[in-house]
Amino acid sequence: MTHPAFQTLLQEFRVLHGAEPALQAFCDLPEVLTPQEVIPHHIPAATLMEEDPNLSALPSTAALRDAFIAASPVAQWRETYKGTRMGADFMQRFACYCLIGGGGPFAAPEMGAYVVYMPPGLYYPYHHHPAEEIYYILAGEAEFLMDGAAPKTLGAGSHVFHPSNRPHATQTHETPFMALVLWRGDMGVKPVLTYPEGDR
Numbered sequence: 001m002t003h004p005a006f007q008t009l010l011q012e013f014r015v016l017h018g019a020e021p022a023l024q025a026f027c028d029l030p031e032v033l034t035p036q037e038v039i040p041h042h043i044p045a046a047t048l049m050e051e052d053p054n055l056s057a058l059p060s061t062a063a064l065r066d067a068f069i070a071a072s073p074v075a076q077w078r079e080t081y082k083g084t085r086m087g088a089d090f091m092q093r094f095a096c097y098c099l100i101g102g103g104g105p106f107a108a109p110e111m112g113a114y115v116v117y118m119p120p121g122l123y124y125p126y127h128h129h130p131a132e133e134i135y136y137i138l139a140g141e142a143e144f145l146m147d148g149a150a151p152k153t154l155g156a157g158s159h160v161f162h163p164s165n166r167p168h169a170t171q172t173h174e175t176p177f178m179a180l181v182l183w184r185g186d187m188g189v190k191p192v193l194t195y196p197e198g199d200r
Contacts, residue, residue: 002035002105002106003038003071003074003105005067005070005071005073005074006038006071006074006099006105006106008067008070008071009064009067009068009070009071009099010033010099010105010106011067012063012064012066012067013029013064013067013099013113013180014029015063015064016060016061016063016064016136016180017029019060020060020136022134022136022159023134023136023159023180023182026132026134026161026182026184027110027111027182027184028110028111029111030108030110030111033100033106033107033108034106034107034108035105035106036104036105036106036107038074038075038076038103038104038105039076039103040073040074040075040076041075041076041077042072042073042077043077043079043095044092044093045077045091045092045093045094045095045117045119046072046075046077046095046097048093048095048117048119049069049072049095049117049178050069050072050073052117052119052176054120054140054175054176055138055139055140055176055177055178056139056140056156056175057138057139057156058156058157060157061137061138061139061156061157062139064138064180065138065139065178068115068138068178072097075097075098076097076098076103076104077095077096077097078096078097078098078103078114079091080096080190080191081094081193084193085193086125086193089122090122090123090124093118093119093122094116094117094118094122094124095115095116095117095118096114096115096116096117096181097114097115098112098113098114099113099114099115100112100113101113101114101183101187110184111182111183111184111187112131112182112183112184112187113180113181113182113183114180114181114182114183115138115178115179115180115181116135116178116179116181117176117177117178118142118170118172118176118177119172119176120172120173120174120175120176121172121173121174122171122172123169123170123171123172124169124170124171125169125193125194125195126145126147126167126168126169126193126194126195127167127168127169127191127192127193127194128165128166128167128168128191128192128194129164129165129189129190129191129192130164130165130185130186130188130189131164131183131184131185131186131187131189132161132162132163132164132183132184132185133161133162133181133182133183134159134160134161134162134181134182135154135159135160135162135179135180135181136158136159136179136180136181136182137154137155137156137157137158137159137177137178137179138156138178138179138180139156139176139177139178140155140156140172140175140176140177140178141153141154141155141156141172141173141175141177142154142170142171142172142173142177142179143170143171143172143173144160144168144169144170145168145169145170145171146160146162146166146167146168146169147166147167147168148166164185164186167194167195
């Protein structure tokens with residue numbers, strides 16, 4: 001049976017998706033999602049998110065922010081870059097878990113949905129993946145970088161689109177940020193780091 005925290009999380013996701021044209025344009029939200037078992041896995045960065053007092057949101061994004069935080073203790077937090085050249089500081093402070101997709105409480109073949117959290121002063125290096133991606137900022141602020149585009153600093157209620165295999169990176173400065181991240185297309189390949197250390 002799906003945990004009540006995930007049911008609430010899905011409900012709040014549906015509300016935001018139904019109210020936000022950018023999310024609707026990116027992908028449809030299936031009426032029926034396949035429930036799947038979640039094996040909880042907690043990481044230090046999850047605690048940072050749960051206890052962060054500076055995740056300022058808009059009235060339109062606060063409910064989903066709070067639902068992602070409430071479901072954190074029962075989520076399967078990801079360690080996508082474990083065993084790569086990413087340093088210990090990044091692994092201790094970067095947080096992501098899935099709502100729809102692998103390791104999440106629901107599955108759909110045509111889309112994936114995740115939460116990403118970064119505390120202040122963290123750099124997520126350039127990486128790429130075949131799936132197309134949209135970041136919709138729920139709380140806080142971050143700077144988004146992408147090959148061929150000017151840097152953008154975005155706050156709650158803003159979004160950025162990453163085309164397939166276009167290298168992109170994220171930097172937080174004085175504030176943390178939390179985003180809803182949606183994937184579509186080829187979702188079977190994990191993100192990989194684009195450039196050798198020191199190139200960017």
